[in-house]
Amino acid sequence: MxxxxxxxxxxxxxxxxxxxxxxxxxxxxxxxxxxxxxxxxxxxxxxxxxxxxxxxxxxxxxxxxxxxxxxxxxxxxxxxxxxxxxxxxxxxxxxxxxxxxxxxxxxxxxxxxxxxxxxxxxxxxxxxxxxxxxxxxxxxxxxxxxxxxxxxxxxxxxxxxxxxxxxxxxxxxxxxxxxxxxxxxxxxxxxxxxxxxxxxxxxxxxxxxxxxxxxxxxxxxTPTSPGQLLSHYAPRARLRLSAPRAEAGEVYLAFGPAPGGWTLSTAADPAEAAAALFQTLRDMDAAGIARIAVAPIPDAGLGLAINDRLRRAAAPRDPGDAEAD
Ligand code: TXA
Ligand code: MG
Known part of the structure; x- marks a missing residue:
């Protein structure tokens, strides 16, 4: 083509x-x-x-x-x-x-x-x-x-x-x-x-x-359970979710103010975080970050969708272990 x-x-x-x-x-x-x-x-x-x-x-x-x-x-x-x-x-x-x-x-x-x-x-x-x-x-x-x-x-x-x-x-x-x-x-x-x-x-x-x-x-x-398949929205980086802080070798992705660091939303606003989510994961990949510790995000408003996408992004990566879209 x-x-x-x-x-x-x-x-x-x-x-x-x-x-x-x-x-x-x-x-x-x-x-x-x-x-x-x-x-x-x-x-x-x-x-x-x-x-x-x-x-x-x-x-x-x-x-x-x-x-x-x-x-x-x-x-x-x-x-x-x-x-x-x-x-x-x-x-x-x-x-x-x-x-x-x-x-x-x-x-x-x-x-x-x-x-x-x-x-x-x-x-x-x-x-x-x-x-x-x-x-x-x-x-x-x-x-x-x-x-x-x-x-x-x-x-x-x-x-x-x-x-x-x-x-x-x-x-x-x-x-x-x-x-x-x-x-x-x-x-x-x-x-x-x-x-x-x-x-x-x-x-x-x-x-x-x-x-x-x-x-x-x-x-x-069922049995295909459309919409329920474990789809990967996978960055190259490994994600650890609901992390209160980064451990050695991790970069922290905050939900709230993070002077000089990475955040999904300085104001801890779920709508702002949703709008920034995929771009931020791309930017962190481009920065060569290998392991990300992601702050807890409340399961309210758009937080429910953000947490769903983060869980998929953090899911195991073996090819063929899950459906992807
Ligand atoms: O925001 C969006 O919805 C984006 C933009 C491009 O509009 N589109 C999108 O489409 O996410 P797609 O095709 O990736 O989403 C399809 C999802 C799948 O998870 C599928 O299982 C579910 O919709 N789905 C489609 N038809 C269905 C059906 N008849 N019954 C149950 N789930 C269905
Ligand atoms: Mg998709």
């Missing part, structure tokens, strides 16, 4: 990106969470290309991106509760798992053969403009090689995927910095909604809206 084009977020750049997607090519684009590696979700070959470009080891289902609720309703079946969630949180970092609509035309590689689909409307106007111009639902996992840290800047996408995808649409830094919250409404009738992955919408915000939210995989999603 020729070199990957870096397209500006201009009318021309957007038109080119949409044309590439419609032609079955892979185009990375910025969302509020991380950069996504987009492909036409109705094109089986394009979807297979996502797995090939990322080196993603297994057919873990992908999130479908659409510009608005009307487009989402052409892909998934919404009930009143799903519509209310969409009204409250879209556009934004909430992914809903819903029954797949018959005849939606989604390639089986997107849903890994499940009868449900994960779908969201991303926040940035540029992303929604791209999706509207593409006029197809777009499957998009994070735009990083499998097992590596998710990209929050166009340059990160090129670091990992240059030459393996057609284009990156420039979209600046991703303000949320961790992937979307995944909520399943596809359980049995009467089941509480299930939080499959903590992310950019805090659990507390969902609970304020819905009342009780369960955690963990859908019973019917």
């Amino acid at each position: 020729p070199r990957t084009d870096l397209l500006p977020a201009t009318d021309e750049g957007l038109a080119r990106a949409a044309a590439l997607l419609r032609a079955g090519q892979l185009v990375a684009f910025a969302t509020e969470t991380v950069y996504g590696l987009g492909a036409d979700a109705t094109d089986a070959d394009a979807v297979a290309g996502i797995y090939a470009a990322k080196g993603r080891p297994s057919f873990n289902p992908l999130i479908v991106h659409v510009p608005d609720l009307a487009a989402a309703e052409r892909v998934a079946v919404f009930d009143a509760r799903a519509r209310a969630l969409a009204a409250a949180f879209w556009p934004g970092p909430l992914t809903l798992v819903l029954p797949l609509r018959d005849g939606a035309g989604i390639a089986p590689g997107v849903t890994a053969g499940l009868d449900t689909v994960a779908i969201r409307v991303p926040a940035p106007a540029t992303a929604r403009d791209l999706l509207a111009r593409t006029r197809r639902p777009v499957a998009a996992p994070s735009a990083n090689p499998s097992g590596r840290i998710s990209p929050t800047r166009a340059a990160h996408v090129l670091e990992g995927l240059d030459g393996r995808i057609a284009a990156v649409l420039e979209g600046g830094d991703c303000p949320v910095g961790v992937e979307s919250t995944i909520l399943s409404l596809a359980g049995a009738p009467g089941d509480a909604p299930r939080l499959l992955r903590p992310g950019g919408i805090p659990r507390e915000a969902l609970e304020a809206h819905l009342g009780e939210v369960e955690s963990g995989a859908d019973a019917k999603a």
